[in-house]
Amino acid sequence: MTDHRKNKIMIVAYPNQGHINPSLRFAKSLVKMGVDVTFSTSVSVIRRIDMQTTHHSLTFAPFSDGHDDGQKSTTTFQQHYSDFATNGVYAVKEIISSAAATGQPFDDLVYTSAVPWAAKVAHAHNLKSTLLWCQPASVLDIYYYYFNGYEELISCNNNNPTFPINLPGLPSLTIADLPSFMWSSCPKEHKFIMDFMKDHVDVLKIFPRILVNTIDELEIDPIRAIEKVVMLPVGPLVPSELFEGSGPSNSPFSCDLFEKPIEDYIKWLNTKPKSSVVYVSFGSMATLSIEQVEEMASGLVESGRPFLWVIRDSGQVGKLSKIEELKKQGMIVSWCSQVEVLNHQAIGCFLMHGGWNSTMEALATGVPTVVYSQWSDQATNAKMIEDVWKTGVKVKRRKEDGMVEGKEIKRCVEMVMEDEEVRRNAKKWRELARKAISNGGSSAINLKAFLDDA
Ligand code: UDP
Helix, strand or coil: CCCCCCCEEEEECCCCHHHHHHHHHHHHHHHHCCCEEEEECEHHHHCCCCCCCCCCCEEECCECCCCCCCCCCCCCHHHHHHHHHHHHHHHHHHHHHHHHHCCCCCCEEEEECCCCHHHHHHHHCCCCEEEEECCCHHHHHHHHHHHHHHHHHHHHHCCCCCCEECCCCCCCEEHHHCCHHHCCCCCHHHCHHHHHHHHHHHHCCCCCEEEECCCHHHCHHHHCCCCCCEEEECCCCCCCHHHHCCCCCCCCCCCCCCCCCCCCHHHHHHCCCCCCEEEEECCCCCCCCHHHHHHHHHHHHHHCCCEEEECCCHHHHHHCCCHHHHHHHCEEECCCCHHHHHCCCCEEEEEECCCHHHHHHHHHHCCCEEECCCCCCHHHHHHHHHHHCCCEEECCCCCCCCCCCHHHHHHHHHHHHHCHHHHHHHHHHHHHHHHHHCCCCHHHHHHHHHHHCC
16 A cells, blocks of 8 residues: 555656657656556557566556557648547547446546646546646746736737746746747647647646646746646656666656667767767757758857767758768767766757757756757747756847858857856756755655645
8 A cells, every 4th residue: 555645647648759758757756656657648659668668557558549650741730639639538538437447547647738638538537637747837827827818918019029028927038938839920830739728728727736847946936926826846857767877778668759870879979078079959849941950060060079969850961061071070860868868978068959858858967058949838948048047048040031050059059068157057957956856855745745635
């Protein structure tokens, strides 16, 4: 018998790398606390989990979202979102009902961002549900305030990037710091995202207690900014091996949706001096134009520093004009085990897109960042990194076309590699992150509070 009241939890995760990573890591924390976890997402994801390594408290409940062989490049996000929801509603209903029918009902259903429908399914079955928000608390605040009083102010001024927006509990922002879906320049095909964010915000009226992949100390005011919502920071949701000192392991609690490269990049990193390498990665979704990739290449070459660069599109690598020079100075791979890389002593800085998992992983490993945000929450994350946590810098874009020139990449890389204050701040967060999830730390206390609240 365990001493807490929630003993059986279902997790429903959106099948993107950025949602699967934090939710599987969260599942691991629950299992360690003695909870039985049923993890549900699409068949295409579960197939990629290493089933040689199982855990008796973890059960997988895959369902078909209509894309069992993975998403084709022609499938739009909106189409996939809708297919996952339509198929997921039936599958999740079934899983909840059959657990109840066997006399072992779930105590809670935890769902990631982009799965707001799961809360409605749970509600219809008298099952509690809890959002696991996979972006910062600050970003949830922004969506909340947008739908509660600020929509007109924001939408009437969203073509002016410098227009100031002041929201309770948040630092002074401008339109450019808000999630990209609020900008007038947001592409039409992303507009539906505001609808599901509204669903998330509406659900908070029924289930106001949520879990957030953040650290209390990182977002003291934003976590408490909405009176009616209780945010429980349980982050950083990073692989537990990171703080246990053991190497990365294949486990049912990790899942790469991309093939591992043939290059032995760890062996290569082992040959580099401490804090000398620039790690470059833009996450699992963003793609840069070939012109932009060329600018980055010239910035990296100019910097003269070794680099490990993840370019998922092999077609782009083939087109790079400076490929021979690049190969001499660094290594290009199609994917890597990012936390293992960030935790390597050779890494000196991380040039990234500002995705929230990457941001938390950089904080948890004490690596300073250069942020070139692309979409979604990334501009807000970049603002916090530069102005609030001061663990990195944002790149400046060219006025005419928004491109970031090679010389700007070089300037920013040099700055974070050399700025003592930025490097000190980054190190500070590594310690705070470790403390938060260790015994008696803020995230450990919150996880227990979540489990104790029947
Ligand atoms: N990631 C990885 N290897 C790579 C690139 C990314 O393991 O080569 C992981 C990274 O550690 C993170 C996730 O993919 O956990 C990306 O999530 P993030 O929120 O940073 O960005 P997104 O992909 O959602 O834009």
